[in-house]
Amino acid sequence: MSTPPSASSAPPADRRTLIADTAIGLVAAAGLRGLTHRAVDAAAGLPAGSTSYYFRTRTALIGACYQRLAELDLADVDDGSPSGAALPGLPGAAPDREAAAAALAGLLYRWLTVGRARQLARFELSLEAARNPELEADFHRAGRGARSRAAGIVAALGSQRPQEAAELLVAWTEGLLYDRLAGALARSRPAPDLAELTAVARRMLAAALADPA
Template structure:
Protein backbone atom coordinates (compact mmCIF):
# COMPACT_ATOMS: atom_id res chain seq x y z
CA UNK A 1 0.00 0.00 0.00
CA UNK A 2 1.47 3.33 -1.02
CA UNK A 3 2.14 5.99 1.55
CA UNK A 4 0.05 9.13 0.94
CA UNK A 5 2.04 12.17 -0.05
CA UNK A 6 2.49 14.78 2.63
CA UNK A 7 0.78 18.07 1.81
CA UNK A 8 3.00 20.85 0.54
CA UNK A 9 3.83 23.34 3.28
CA UNK A 10 1.89 26.56 3.10
CA UNK A 11 3.97 29.56 2.03
CA UNK A 12 5.08 31.79 4.86
CA UNK A 13 3.45 35.15 5.29
CA UNK A 14 6.37 37.11 3.84
CA UNK A 15 6.11 35.05 0.66
CA UNK A 16 2.34 35.52 0.49
CA UNK A 17 2.81 39.27 0.86
CA UNK A 18 5.54 39.45 -1.80
CA UNK A 19 3.53 37.34 -4.27
CA UNK A 20 0.45 39.47 -3.70
CA UNK A 21 2.43 42.67 -4.13
CA UNK A 22 3.88 41.41 -7.41
CA UNK A 23 0.39 40.60 -8.64
CA UNK A 24 -0.85 44.07 -7.72
CA UNK A 25 2.02 45.73 -9.57
CA UNK A 26 1.36 43.59 -12.65
CA UNK A 27 -2.33 44.55 -12.60
CA UNK A 28 -2.20 48.22 -11.66
CA UNK A 29 1.40 49.40 -11.75
CA UNK A 30 3.21 50.89 -8.81
CA UNK A 31 0.29 53.19 -8.08
CA UNK A 32 -1.60 50.11 -6.94
CA UNK A 33 1.09 49.02 -4.49
CA UNK A 34 0.18 50.06 -0.98
CA UNK A 35 0.38 48.18 2.30
CA UNK A 36 -3.40 48.35 2.66
CA UNK A 37 -3.97 47.04 -0.85
CA UNK A 38 -1.67 44.08 -0.23
CA UNK A 39 -3.48 43.24 3.02
CA UNK A 40 -6.82 43.29 1.22
CA UNK A 41 -5.75 41.31 -1.83
CA UNK A 42 -3.99 38.68 0.31
CA UNK A 43 -6.90 38.37 2.74
CA UNK A 44 -4.68 39.33 5.67
CA UNK A 45 -5.63 41.34 8.75
CA UNK A 46 -5.11 45.07 8.38
CA UNK A 47 -1.56 46.05 9.26
CA UNK A 48 -0.01 42.68 8.37
CA UNK A 49 2.04 43.96 5.44
CA UNK A 50 3.38 46.93 7.37
CA UNK A 51 4.32 44.61 10.24
CA UNK A 52 6.65 42.61 8.00
CA UNK A 53 7.73 45.43 5.65
CA UNK A 54 7.58 48.75 7.41
CA UNK A 55 8.21 50.93 4.38
CA UNK A 56 7.27 50.87 0.71
CA UNK A 57 10.97 50.56 -0.10
CA UNK A 58 11.20 47.42 2.03
CA UNK A 59 8.11 45.99 0.33
CA UNK A 60 9.56 46.62 -3.14
CA UNK A 61 12.88 45.06 -2.08
CA UNK A 62 10.94 41.96 -1.00
CA UNK A 63 9.38 41.85 -4.45
CA UNK A 64 12.82 41.95 -6.07
CA UNK A 65 13.96 39.01 -3.96
CA UNK A 66 10.82 37.00 -4.62
CA UNK A 67 11.00 37.64 -8.37
CA UNK A 68 14.60 36.43 -8.36
CA UNK A 69 13.60 33.27 -6.45
CA UNK A 70 10.83 32.51 -8.93
CA UNK A 71 13.06 33.08 -11.95
CA UNK A 72 15.77 30.82 -10.54
CA UNK A 73 13.09 28.22 -9.82
CA UNK A 74 12.17 28.33 -13.50
CA UNK A 75 15.81 28.06 -14.57
CA UNK A 76 16.48 25.14 -12.26
CA UNK A 77 13.22 23.40 -13.00
CA UNK A 78 11.91 23.95 -9.50
CA UNK A 79 14.30 21.50 -7.88
CA UNK A 80 18.01 21.02 -7.28
CA UNK A 81 20.39 22.97 -9.50
CA UNK A 82 20.09 21.58 -13.02
CA UNK A 83 23.05 20.15 -14.87
CA UNK A 84 24.79 22.51 -17.23
CA UNK A 85 23.68 22.10 -20.85
CA UNK A 86 26.28 20.02 -22.71
CA UNK A 87 26.23 21.97 -25.97
CA UNK A 88 24.81 25.00 -27.75
CA UNK A 89 21.68 23.19 -28.89
CA UNK A 90 20.83 22.18 -25.35
CA UNK A 91 21.51 25.72 -24.12
CA UNK A 92 19.26 27.15 -26.83
CA UNK A 93 16.49 24.70 -25.93
CA UNK A 94 16.76 25.69 -22.25
CA UNK A 95 16.65 29.39 -23.09
CA UNK A 96 13.74 28.96 -25.52
CA UNK A 97 11.77 27.11 -22.87
CA UNK A 98 12.36 29.90 -20.38
CA UNK A 99 11.39 32.58 -22.88
CA UNK A 100 8.20 30.75 -23.76
CA UNK A 101 7.31 30.37 -20.09
CA UNK A 102 8.02 34.02 -19.31
CA UNK A 103 6.00 35.18 -22.31
CA UNK A 104 2.99 33.02 -21.43
CA UNK A 105 2.26 31.73 -17.93
CA UNK A 106 4.91 34.03 -16.44
CA UNK A 107 3.82 37.10 -18.39
CA UNK A 108 2.36 39.04 -15.46
CA UNK A 109 5.40 38.38 -13.33
CA UNK A 110 7.74 39.74 -16.00
CA UNK A 111 5.63 42.87 -16.45
CA UNK A 112 5.82 43.44 -12.71
CA UNK A 113 9.57 42.93 -12.80
CA UNK A 114 10.01 45.66 -15.42
CA UNK A 115 7.77 48.04 -13.49
CA UNK A 116 9.58 47.39 -10.22
CA UNK A 117 13.02 47.65 -11.83
CA UNK A 118 12.27 51.14 -13.09
CA UNK A 119 11.56 52.21 -9.52
CA UNK A 120 15.20 51.55 -8.63
CA UNK A 121 16.21 54.18 -11.19
CA UNK A 122 14.14 56.70 -9.24
CA UNK A 123 15.00 55.53 -5.75
CA UNK A 124 18.74 55.08 -5.08
CA UNK A 125 17.97 53.16 -1.87
CA UNK A 126 16.61 50.33 -4.02
CA UNK A 127 19.60 50.01 -6.36
CA UNK A 128 21.58 47.63 -4.11
CA UNK A 129 18.51 45.44 -3.60
CA UNK A 130 17.85 45.19 -7.33
CA UNK A 131 21.51 44.42 -7.99
CA UNK A 132 21.58 41.73 -5.31
CA UNK A 133 18.40 40.10 -6.58
CA UNK A 134 19.76 39.80 -10.10
CA UNK A 135 23.02 38.10 -9.22
CA UNK A 136 21.86 34.48 -9.07
CA UNK A 137 20.44 34.40 -12.60
CA UNK A 138 23.49 36.19 -13.97
CA UNK A 139 25.80 33.78 -12.19
CA UNK A 140 23.92 30.89 -13.76
CA UNK A 141 24.39 32.46 -17.21
CA UNK A 142 28.12 32.85 -16.51
CA UNK A 143 28.43 29.15 -15.60
CA UNK A 144 26.54 28.02 -18.69
CA UNK A 145 28.59 30.13 -21.08
CA UNK A 146 31.85 29.15 -19.38
CA UNK A 147 30.94 25.47 -19.77
CA UNK A 148 30.29 26.10 -23.46
CA UNK A 149 33.73 27.62 -23.94
CA UNK A 150 33.10 31.37 -23.74
CA UNK A 151 36.33 33.40 -23.79
CA UNK A 152 34.88 36.03 -21.45
CA UNK A 153 31.95 34.37 -19.71
CA UNK A 154 31.23 37.27 -17.35
CA UNK A 155 31.04 39.85 -20.15
CA UNK A 156 29.23 37.47 -22.47
CA UNK A 157 26.67 36.67 -19.78
CA UNK A 158 25.97 40.37 -19.23
CA UNK A 159 25.19 40.71 -22.93
CA UNK A 160 23.03 37.60 -22.98
CA UNK A 161 20.98 38.78 -20.01
CA UNK A 162 20.55 42.18 -21.67
CA UNK A 163 19.32 40.51 -24.88
CA UNK A 164 16.89 38.35 -22.92
CA UNK A 165 15.50 41.38 -21.09
CA UNK A 166 15.25 43.30 -24.34
CA UNK A 167 13.36 40.52 -26.07
CA UNK A 168 10.98 40.09 -23.14
CA UNK A 169 10.30 43.80 -22.94
CA UNK A 170 9.71 44.07 -26.69
CA UNK A 171 7.31 41.13 -26.74
CA UNK A 172 5.44 42.12 -23.57
CA UNK A 173 5.41 45.91 -23.55
CA UNK A 174 6.93 47.15 -26.82
CA UNK A 175 5.09 49.12 -29.49
CA UNK A 176 4.07 45.95 -31.35
CA UNK A 177 3.42 43.76 -28.32
CA UNK A 178 -0.36 43.70 -28.73
CA UNK A 179 -0.24 42.85 -32.42
CA UNK A 180 2.30 40.03 -32.21
CA UNK A 181 1.12 36.43 -32.61
CA UNK A 182 1.24 34.06 -29.67
CA UNK A 183 4.77 32.98 -28.72
CA UNK A 184 5.88 30.14 -30.98
CA UNK A 185 8.30 27.57 -29.50
CA UNK A 186 10.04 26.93 -32.83
CA UNK A 187 10.61 30.65 -33.44
CA UNK A 188 11.85 31.15 -29.91
CA UNK A 189 14.25 28.22 -30.27
CA UNK A 190 15.71 29.76 -33.44
CA UNK A 191 16.01 33.13 -31.70
CA UNK A 192 17.60 31.55 -28.62
CA UNK A 193 20.12 29.74 -30.83
CA UNK A 194 21.14 33.05 -32.43
CA UNK A 195 21.53 34.63 -29.02
CA UNK A 196 23.67 31.77 -27.73
CA UNK A 197 25.81 31.81 -30.88
CA UNK A 198 26.30 35.57 -30.60
CA UNK A 199 27.28 35.28 -26.93
CA UNK A 200 29.82 32.61 -27.87
CA UNK A 201 31.11 34.38 -30.97
CA UNK A 202 34.75 34.01 -29.94
CA UNK A 203 34.46 30.49 -28.56
CA UNK A 204 35.72 27.40 -30.43
Protein backbone atom coordinates in the same frame (compact mmCIF):
# COMPACT_ATOMS: atom_id res chain seq x y z
CA MET B 1 7.61 46.10 20.09
CA SER B 2 4.32 45.44 18.32
CA THR B 3 2.98 41.94 17.90
CA PRO B 4 2.31 40.47 14.46
CA PRO B 5 -1.25 40.00 13.28
CA SER B 6 -2.49 36.62 14.50
CA ALA B 7 -5.49 35.79 12.34
CA SER B 8 -3.41 33.51 10.13
CA SER B 9 -1.48 30.50 11.39
CA ALA B 10 1.15 30.83 8.65
CA PRO B 11 4.72 31.14 9.97
CA PRO B 12 6.57 34.42 9.34
CA ALA B 13 8.58 33.07 6.37
CA ASP B 14 5.39 31.95 4.62
CA ARG B 15 3.66 35.22 5.48
CA ARG B 16 6.52 37.21 3.95
CA THR B 17 6.37 35.11 0.78
CA LEU B 18 2.60 35.52 0.56
CA ILE B 19 2.95 39.28 0.94
CA ALA B 20 5.67 39.52 -1.70
CA ASP B 21 3.73 37.35 -4.16
CA THR B 22 0.59 39.40 -3.61
CA ALA B 23 2.48 42.67 -4.04
CA ILE B 24 3.95 41.42 -7.33
CA GLY B 25 0.48 40.50 -8.53
CA LEU B 26 -0.86 43.94 -7.66
CA VAL B 27 1.95 45.66 -9.55
CA ALA B 28 1.33 43.45 -12.58
CA ALA B 29 -2.37 44.31 -12.55
CA ALA B 30 -2.35 48.01 -11.64
CA GLY B 31 1.23 49.26 -11.75
CA LEU B 32 2.99 50.85 -8.81
CA ARG B 33 0.01 53.07 -8.10
CA GLY B 34 -1.81 49.95 -6.93
CA LEU B 35 0.89 48.94 -4.46
CA THR B 36 -0.04 49.96 -0.93
CA HIS B 37 0.22 48.11 2.37
CA ARG B 38 -3.55 48.19 2.73
CA ALA B 39 -4.10 46.82 -0.79
CA VAL B 40 -1.70 43.94 -0.15
CA ASP B 41 -3.47 43.06 3.11
CA ALA B 42 -6.83 43.02 1.34
CA ALA B 43 -5.68 41.05 -1.72
CA ALA B 44 -3.83 38.49 0.41
CA GLY B 45 -6.73 38.06 2.82
CA LEU B 46 -4.59 39.16 5.76
CA PRO B 47 -5.60 41.17 8.82
CA ALA B 48 -5.11 44.92 8.49
CA GLY B 49 -1.59 45.91 9.42
CA SER B 50 0.03 42.60 8.43
CA THR B 51 2.04 43.96 5.51
CA SER B 52 3.27 46.98 7.45
CA TYR B 53 4.31 44.71 10.32
CA TYR B 54 6.66 42.70 8.10
CA PHE B 55 7.65 45.52 5.72
CA ARG B 56 7.44 48.84 7.50
CA THR B 57 7.95 51.04 4.45
CA ARG B 58 6.99 50.92 0.81
CA THR B 59 10.69 50.77 -0.02
CA ALA B 60 11.08 47.63 2.11
CA LEU B 61 8.05 46.08 0.42
CA ILE B 62 9.46 46.75 -3.04
CA GLY B 63 12.81 45.33 -1.95
CA ALA B 64 11.01 42.13 -0.93
CA CYS B 65 9.46 42.02 -4.40
CA TYR B 66 12.91 42.19 -6.01
CA GLN B 67 14.13 39.29 -3.90
CA ARG B 68 11.05 37.18 -4.61
CA LEU B 69 11.15 37.88 -8.35
CA ALA B 70 14.78 36.79 -8.47
CA GLU B 71 13.96 33.59 -6.55
CA LEU B 72 11.13 32.71 -8.92
CA ASP B 73 13.10 33.43 -12.08
CA LEU B 74 16.08 31.38 -10.91
CA ALA B 75 13.73 28.55 -9.94
CA ASP B 76 12.42 28.58 -13.52
CA VAL B 77 15.98 28.38 -14.83
CA ASP B 78 16.76 25.45 -12.57
CA ASP B 79 13.57 23.63 -13.57
CA GLY B 80 14.66 23.54 -17.23
CA SER B 81 12.44 24.03 -20.26
CA PRO B 82 8.91 22.63 -20.70
CA SER B 83 10.38 19.98 -23.02
CA GLY B 84 12.66 18.77 -20.24
CA ALA B 85 15.89 20.29 -21.60
CA ALA B 86 18.19 21.68 -18.92
CA LEU B 87 20.57 24.57 -19.33
CA PRO B 88 24.32 23.72 -19.20
CA GLY B 89 26.03 24.56 -15.96
CA LEU B 90 23.19 23.00 -13.95
CA PRO B 91 23.33 19.53 -12.35
CA GLY B 92 22.71 16.78 -14.89
CA ALA B 93 22.93 19.05 -17.93
CA ALA B 94 25.33 18.36 -20.78
CA PRO B 95 27.25 21.26 -22.40
CA ASP B 96 25.36 21.06 -25.69
CA ARG B 97 24.49 24.27 -27.56
CA GLU B 98 21.39 22.91 -29.24
CA ALA B 99 19.99 21.66 -25.93
CA ALA B 100 20.87 25.01 -24.38
CA ALA B 101 18.97 26.85 -27.12
CA ALA B 102 15.94 24.63 -26.55
CA ALA B 103 16.07 25.23 -22.80
CA LEU B 104 16.49 29.00 -23.18
CA ALA B 105 13.61 29.10 -25.66
CA GLY B 106 11.48 27.19 -23.17
CA LEU B 107 12.23 29.76 -20.49
CA LEU B 108 11.37 32.62 -22.83
CA TYR B 109 8.15 30.90 -23.82
CA ARG B 110 7.21 30.39 -20.16
CA TRP B 111 7.94 34.01 -19.29
CA LEU B 112 5.94 35.26 -22.28
CA THR B 113 2.91 33.11 -21.47
CA VAL B 114 2.18 31.76 -17.98
CA GLY B 115 4.85 34.03 -16.45
CA ARG B 116 3.79 37.13 -18.36
CA ALA B 117 2.31 39.03 -15.39
CA ARG B 118 5.38 38.40 -13.26
CA GLN B 119 7.72 39.72 -15.93
CA LEU B 120 5.60 42.84 -16.44
CA ALA B 121 5.75 43.47 -12.70
CA ARG B 122 9.52 43.01 -12.77
CA PHE B 123 9.92 45.64 -15.50
CA GLU B 124 7.62 48.04 -13.65
CA LEU B 125 9.51 47.57 -10.38
CA SER B 126 12.91 47.94 -12.05
CA LEU B 127 12.06 51.50 -13.09
CA GLU B 128 11.41 52.39 -9.47
CA ALA B 129 14.99 51.43 -8.59
CA ALA B 130 16.24 53.85 -11.24
CA ARG B 131 14.37 56.67 -9.49
CA ASN B 132 14.94 55.73 -5.85
CA PRO B 133 18.54 55.40 -4.63
CA GLU B 134 17.32 53.54 -1.54
CA LEU B 135 16.28 50.65 -3.77
CA GLU B 136 19.44 50.35 -5.86
CA ALA B 137 21.24 47.91 -3.55
CA ASP B 138 18.27 45.50 -3.34
CA PHE B 139 17.69 45.67 -7.08
CA HIS B 140 21.34 45.06 -7.97
CA ARG B 141 21.61 42.23 -5.45
CA ALA B 142 18.62 40.50 -7.06
CA GLY B 143 20.06 40.96 -10.55
CA ARG B 144 23.44 39.47 -9.69
CA GLY B 145 21.92 36.03 -9.26
CA ALA B 146 20.72 35.89 -12.88
CA ARG B 147 24.08 37.07 -14.19
CA SER B 148 25.97 34.57 -12.09
CA ARG B 149 23.78 31.74 -13.38
CA ALA B 150 24.20 32.96 -16.97
CA ALA B 151 27.98 33.03 -16.53
CA GLY B 152 27.92 29.39 -15.42
CA ILE B 153 25.84 28.45 -18.45
CA VAL B 154 28.08 30.10 -21.04
CA ALA B 155 31.21 28.83 -19.29
CA ALA B 156 29.86 25.27 -19.60
CA LEU B 157 29.33 25.94 -23.30
CA GLY B 158 32.99 26.88 -23.73
CA SER B 159 33.05 30.66 -23.35
CA GLN B 160 36.52 32.01 -22.65
CA ARG B 161 35.04 35.21 -21.23
CA PRO B 162 31.96 34.05 -19.36
CA GLN B 163 31.24 37.28 -17.50
CA GLU B 164 31.23 39.30 -20.70
CA ALA B 165 29.19 36.69 -22.55
CA ALA B 166 26.72 36.46 -19.65
CA GLU B 167 26.15 40.21 -19.63
CA LEU B 168 25.31 40.09 -23.33
CA LEU B 169 23.01 37.09 -22.98
CA VAL B 170 21.10 38.63 -20.07
CA ALA B 171 20.78 41.96 -21.89
CA TRP B 172 19.44 40.31 -25.05
CA THR B 173 17.04 38.17 -23.05
CA GLU B 174 15.74 41.22 -21.20
CA GLY B 175 15.39 43.16 -24.43
CA LEU B 176 13.45 40.38 -26.12
CA LEU B 177 11.10 39.99 -23.17
CA TYR B 178 10.46 43.73 -22.95
CA ASP B 179 9.87 44.00 -26.70
CA ARG B 180 7.37 41.13 -26.71
CA LEU B 181 5.57 42.13 -23.52
CA ALA B 182 5.58 45.93 -23.51
CA GLY B 183 7.16 47.16 -26.74
CA ALA B 184 5.36 49.25 -29.34
CA LEU B 185 4.30 46.18 -31.32
CA ALA B 186 3.60 43.92 -28.35
CA ARG B 187 -0.19 43.94 -28.80
CA SER B 188 -0.05 43.26 -32.55
CA ARG B 189 2.51 40.43 -32.48
CA PRO B 190 1.33 36.85 -32.90
CA ALA B 191 1.29 34.56 -29.90
CA PRO B 192 4.73 33.32 -28.78
CA ASP B 193 5.92 30.38 -30.87
CA LEU B 194 8.38 27.90 -29.35
CA ALA B 195 10.03 27.05 -32.68
CA GLU B 196 10.63 30.73 -33.46
CA LEU B 197 11.97 31.35 -29.96
CA THR B 198 14.32 28.38 -30.33
CA ALA B 199 15.76 29.90 -33.52
CA VAL B 200 16.17 33.24 -31.73
CA ALA B 201 17.80 31.58 -28.70
CA ARG B 202 20.20 29.71 -31.00
CA ARG B 203 21.33 33.01 -32.55
CA MET B 204 21.64 34.71 -29.16
CA LEU B 205 23.84 31.94 -27.80
CA ALA B 206 26.00 31.86 -30.93
CA ALA B 207 26.56 35.61 -30.72
CA ALA B 208 27.28 35.57 -26.98
CA LEU B 209 29.80 32.73 -27.39
CA ALA B 210 31.55 34.17 -30.46
CA ASP B 211 35.14 35.30 -29.96
CA PRO B 212 35.28 39.10 -29.61
CA ALA B 213 36.70 40.92 -32.60
